[in-house]
Amino acid sequence: MLVAALALIDRKGVAGFSVRDLARDLGVYPTALYWHVPGRNALIAGAVALALGDLKPARRPTDWAAGVRALFRRYRKAVRVHPAIAPVLGAQLVSNESMPAELVEHMLMLLERAGFSGDQLRHAYNTLVAGMVGFVTLELAPLPDEDPEGWATAHRQRMQEVDARQCPTLAREMPHLARGAFVVRASSGVDQPLDQSFEFWTETVIQGLAAMRERSAP
Amino acid sequence: MLVAALALIDRKGVAGFSVRDLARDLGVYPTALYWHVPGRNALIAGAVALALGDLKPARRPTDWAAGVRALFRRYRKAVRVHPAIAPVLGAQLVSNESMPAELVEHMLMLLERAGFSGDQLRHAYNTLVAGMVGFVTLELAPLPDEDPEGWATAHRQRMQEVDARQCPTLAREMPHLARGAFVVRASSGVDQPLDQSFEFWTETVIQGLAAMRERSAP
DNA sequence: ACCTGAACACCGTTCAAGT
DNA sequence: ACCTGAACACCGTTCAAGT
Numbered sequence: 001m002l003v004a005a006l007a008l009i010d011r012k013g014v015a016g017f018s019v020r021d022l023a024r025d026l027g028v029y030p031t032a033l034y035w036h037v038p039g040r041n042a043l044i045a046g047a048v049a050l051a052l053g054d055l056k057p058a059r060r061p062t063d064w065a066a067g068v069r070a071l072f073r074r075y076r077k078a079v080r081v082h083p084a085i086a087p088v089l090g091a092q093l094v095s096n097e098s099m100p101a102e103l104v105e106h107m108l109m110l111l112e113r114a115g116f117s118g119d120q121l122r123h124a125y126n127t128l129v130a131g132m133v134g135f136v137t138l139e140l141a142p143l144p145d146e147d148p149e150g151w152a153t154a155h156r157q158r159m160q161e162v163d164a165r166q167c168p169t170l171a172r173e174m175p176h177l178a179r180g181a182f183v184v185r186a187s188s189g190v191d192q193p194l195d196q197s198f199e200f201w202t203e204t205v206i207q208g209l210a211a212m213r214e215r216s217a218p
Numbered sequence: 219m220l221v222a223a224l225a226l227i228d229r230k231g232v233a234g235f236s237v238r239d240l241a242r243d244l245g246v247y248p249t250a251l252y253w254h255v256p257g258r259n260a261l262i263a264g265a266v267a268l269a270l271g272d273l274k275p276a277r278r279p280t281d282w283a284a285g286v287r288a289l290f291r292r293y294r295k296a297v298r299v300h301p302a303i304a305p306v307l308g309a310q311l312v313s314n315e316s317m318p319a320e321l322v323e324h325m326l327m328l329l330e331r332a333g334f335s336g337d338q339l340r341h342a343y344n345t346l347v348a349g350m351v352g353f354v355t356l357e358l359a360p361l362p363d364e365d366p367e368g369w370a371t372a373h374r375q376r377m378q379e380v381d382a383r384q385c386p387t388l389a390r391e392m393p394h395l396a397r398g399a400f401v402v403r404a405s406s407g408v409d410q411p412l413d414q415s416f417e418f419w420t421e422t423v424i425q426g427l428a429a430m431r432e433r434s435a436p
Numbered sequence: 437a438c439c440t441g442a443a444c445a446c447c448g449t450t451c452a453a454g455t
Numbered sequence: 456a457c458c459t460g461a462a463c464a465c466c467g468t469t470c471a472a473g474t
Contacts, residue, residue, distance in 0.1 A: 018465090018467085019467060019468085020465085020466070020467085028439075028440095029440055029441070030467085030468090031439080031440075031441080031442095031467095031468075031469085031470090032438075032440075034467095034468070034469085035437085035439075036438090039467075040467065040468090041362065041363075041364075086309070087309035088305075088309075090308050090309075090352070090355040090356050091304070091306075091308075091355070091359055092305060092359060092360065092362070099401045101380050101381075101384070101385050101388060102385065104385070104401055104402065105385035105386075105387055105388045108387040108391060109387055112387060119394060119414070120418075121394070122391070122394050122397070122398070122415065123414060123415045123418035123419075124418070125395070125399055125400070126353075126398075126412060126415040126418070126419065127353075127415070127418060127419045129356065129400040130352045130353040130356050130400070131352070133352065133356060134308070134348045134349070134351065134355070134356070135344075135348040135352065137308040137309070137352070138308050138348050138351060138352070141309055141310060144259065145259075162319050163319075166319070166320065167319050167322070167323035169326040169327055169330060170319060170322050170326055173326060173340070176336065176337060176340050177343070179340070180340070180344075181340050181343055181344055182317075182344055182347040183317045183347065184322065194344060196337070196341060197340065200338075200341035200342070200344070200345060200430065201341075201344065203426075204423065204427055204429075204430050205422065205426055207425065207426045207430060207433075208421070208422035208423055208424070208425045208426025208427075209422055211422075211425035211426070211428075211429060212421060212422050212425060215425075236447065236448085237447085237448060237449085238446085238447070238448085246458075247458065247459055247460070248448085249448095249449075249450085249459075249460080249461095250458050250459075252448095252449070253457060253458075254457090257448075257449075258448065258449090
């Protein structure tokens with residue numbers, strides 16, 4: 001059932017996902033689903049958990065930085081298979097089944113190995129969660145559901161017309177940025193992956209955490 | 219109209235926001251709104267843009283790090299006034315009116331001052347956007363819309379029962395983490411702000427960017 | 437235990453008609 | 456130019472009834 005739900009979300013997006021459509025796919029009356037599941041939200045939550053699957057690593061990482069790098073990559077890879085779930089990742093379900101205790105444990109273990117403890121560990125952990133989820137949510141955010149090509153061409157047009165006096169840097173860097181910069185781009189990360197930016201992001205978080213640890217324990 | 223829409227979203231959340239309710243608030247037939255606005259999505263987008271308002275700074279920052287710090291704080295402050303918009307910030311609308319060209323220009327300017335150029339500038343810019351949006355989206359993510367207290371107590375219970383053998387670090391650090399750690403916490407950032415973690419996050423991004431610049435231009 | 441089937445209280449959006 | 460009013464094609468969820 002969750003498999004079918006995830007497949008439907010993949011096709012129609014979370015917003016377009018409906019209990020009645022799912023029931024039709026399963027060859028069942030819509031109300032039959034309510035015997036198995038409390039409601040629509042639970043179906044979405046279950047589908048998300050299914051999509052993320054097991055994010056725990058196959059084997060122990062060599063050091064904490066490598067562990068973070070691997071974790072971020074696994075997370076992004078998993079979401080890329082079902083990009084339609086991106087809109088709800090940071091929104092509603094971070095506090096749910098999508099992040100099982102074992103994953104939390106793994107992140108805490110990495111950060112403890114990095115040298116954090118006490119309240120600093122908590123802050124570093126929050127940083128790590130936000131780091132893992134944040135970039136990917138933005139990268140894979142979908143275009144407006146209706147008339148996406150229309151929106152895309154309109155957006156490209158709008159970006160072409162940026163006032164070079166008011167926004168000189170933006171106007172000058174437009175060729176670079178159009179290739180894949182948030183807000184400026186006219187396509188989602190599904191069609192135009194931001195691989196290099198993602199790697200840059202990952203290293204930024206790792207370097208930042210290393211610097212913060214130095215600072216708190218000199 | 220957008221003011222009324224934002225007020226309604228504040229009260230009912232984005233998911234609970236309906237065109238018909240808004241029309242009722244305005245003392246008008248639902249279909250009347252369609253003369254002014256293309257549809258529900260446009261109303262939400264407009265309300266978000268209104269909520270974020272002008273994120274440009276009052277005066278030029280002293281240095282790029284101070285500029286980033288101030289920008290992140292302004293963004294968080296703005297969202298905290300209308301936390302109900304958090305779920306859609308990273309999801310659909312980052313590529314919209316919510317981030318006007320002047321804001322993009324400002325971020326590029328800061329990063330250029332930091333010493334980035336070319337493709338590195340683009341990656342640093344994507345990092346800055348994800349950094350600005352990512353943490354706050356997670357921090358202010360709402361509880362499940364129905365029976366939030368029920369969910370909260372159930373979640374607290376669940377966290378209390380974490381297996382200390384399978385998750386030793388999590389079990390040991392639970393007292394710290396319950397005070398405000400993603401996934402572990404049972405309340406949203408609206409009721410339980412993660413001020414210190416946010417500051418930690420901000421500094422992590424700044425330190426990380428500084429380190430990345432060193433690396434690319436040694 | 438699991439599903440049907442009817443029913444309830446909603447939706448967003450269209451389009452012709454009014455003023 | 457701006458709104459009414461009816462209508463269309465949907466929703467999620469309930470609850471009694473079936474098997």
